[in-house]
Amino acid sequence: MVQPEQPTPGQRVERLRRVAGLSRERLAGLAGLSPTTVKFIENGRRALTLRAAQQLAPHLGVRDLADLFGPTVTLSLDGRPSHPAVDEVRRALTAWHVTLAGEPESTEYLRGAVDSAWQTWHTSRHQRTEAGAVLPGLIDSTQRAARLHTGEARRVSLALLAQAYHLAQAYLAWHGDRELCWLTVDRGMAAALDADDPLAIAQSIWYAAHLLRAVGRGDEALERLREVRGLIEPRVADGGTEYAEMLADLHLCAALTRARTGDQGAWSEWDAARQVVQRALPEGFVGLRTRVSRPLVDVYAVMCAVDLGDPDEAQRRAHALDPMSIPSTERRSRHYVELARSADLESAPEATLHLLGRAETTSPETVRYSPAAQDMLVRLTKEAPASVRAEAVALARRAGVVE
Incomplete structure (x- = not known):
């Protein structure tokens, strides 16, 4: 006996949305997603992630996520591609200086170091690798200065420490533990408030x-x-x-x-x-x-x-x-990714691939770690026309999306 075909997670979301009497726009607003994301989940152009399912479930009357994923779908616990320097940045963020000795760096030196790190972030094609190399030392130096300086110099040091945490958040956003991102946000806010x-x-x-x-x-x-x-x-x-x-x-x-x-x-x-x-x-x-x-x-x-x-x-x-x-090299590459998303909205795989290629040429690490770029590349390796599929697979391999 032929078993009936199981509905996809996207089809399950659409059915439950209609049962709940919600438009895509209304469901998206309630769940904190964009209407485009909900549309793409429903039509299968974007995978239903665990996080999206958790955001959608309460508004669809779902208590068991199996109602969305179905009995045949397995959930992978693998995270996004992680950058090699994440462990060192994590150690710097969680190395509390109980005792300190010596003289702190001057605020003028620290300002130059922070500004140089941000300049590197915006001008390097490999901004995550270069930021990952300087962040541990930058965090350590600004933490020490905020503890050892007094008066106005301490206020300035605290503001610069906040900037170091902001750069850490930018670095961690696409490949760090979410807890680390929240840690940098909280630390940056505390430093800024203390600086007044x-x-x-x-x-x-x-x-x-x-x-x-x-x-x-x-x-x-x-x-x-x-x-x-x-x-x-x-x-x-x-x-x-x-x-x-x-x-x-x-x-x-x-x-x-x-x-x-x-x-x-x-x-x-x-x-x-x-x-x-x-x-x-x-x-x-x-x-x-x-x-x-x-x-x-x-x-x-x-x-x-x-x-x-x-x-x-x-x-x-x-x-x-x-x-x-x-x-900004990093923002320019992200702009090409956004243009690729626009082409993807219009179901234009050749244009999507071309624009992702431009993004990768501009900044390989932006494509390697961007969730949107990864998602498009995975689909292109499966759905692109035969005339460009080999090119899509080659780009996906360079980006670390497929083996």
């Missing part, structure tokens, strides 16, 4: 918001961003470019957070960032650590359009943006 530095506090909120959004707590992220904008906005007029740069970045973070939940209000946040950059920052301005600039604002427009599931708008926004104008 509005810019340091706002930067810490910015990094915290990205992690809150990633775990489905977008409403909390938006609330924290609104709160800290009240700290920064009154200082923009007299505080110099750093405050305008920070305000623009807070609006961009809010725009992306709204877009990830299908909220068209993303465009008002994006436009607020655009206006700050145009009115309050000089022509050609590029933030040292944030890379806030006119091109970066355009990059966010493409990202928002993709996350809102509008490939036509994404391509329109991208048409006038020269990727070489993006003042």
Whole structure:
């Protein structure tokens, strides 16, 4: 007797959503996912991950995840590809200095070290390897300075320590333990608050918001961003470019957070960032650590359009943006990944593969560790037309996605 074919996890999600009387947009908003993600899960173009299942289950009336995955599906506990330096960074983050001796590095030296590390992050093709090499020493030096300095030098050291933790979060985001990411967020926030530095506090909120959004707590992220904008906005007029740069970045973070939940209000946040950059920052301005600039604002427009599931708008926004104008190798590679996602939305595998190839040429480590790039590459190795499948397999092998 022929056994009936089991529904896929995506088909199970769609059936349960319809039974619950929810639109994709409504379910996505409740679960903290984008409508595009829910659509792709349902039609099989994106795998149902354990995290997504946990976010969807309460809103579909599911108490046992077997109702989503089915009896024949096994769940792998393998994590994302891990970078070789993660263990050393972890040791630096959990090496508490009970006793300290000697003289701390000067704040001028530490500022130069932090700025150099961020410059490396934005200019290297292998930013994760190079950041992983300097992070343990940077964390150690800034921790020591924050403990040993006094007065104003201690406040400055604490703000720089927060920056070291922010770089650690950027490094760990795609391949570290989630607990380590939360540790860097909490440590960075504590250092910024102790420094009593509005810019340091706002930067810490910015990094915290990205992690809150990633775990489905977008409403909390938006609330924290609104709160800290009240700290920064009154200082923009007299505080110099750093405050305008920070305000623009807070609006961009809010725009992306709204877009990830299908909220068209993303465009008002994006436009607020655009206006700050145009009115309050000089022509050609590029933030040292944030890379806030006119091109970066355009990059966010493409990202928002993709996350809102509008490939036509994404391509329109991208048409006038020269990727070489993006003042960060890492962000430029991520831009190509976003364009690949846009092509993927339109079921254009050749274009998707071409753009992922451009991303890999720009920064191999961005493709190797980007969950979105990995997901597209896995599907291309199975679904790309025969004429380009060998190319897809070769790229997936270089990226470590397949053996």
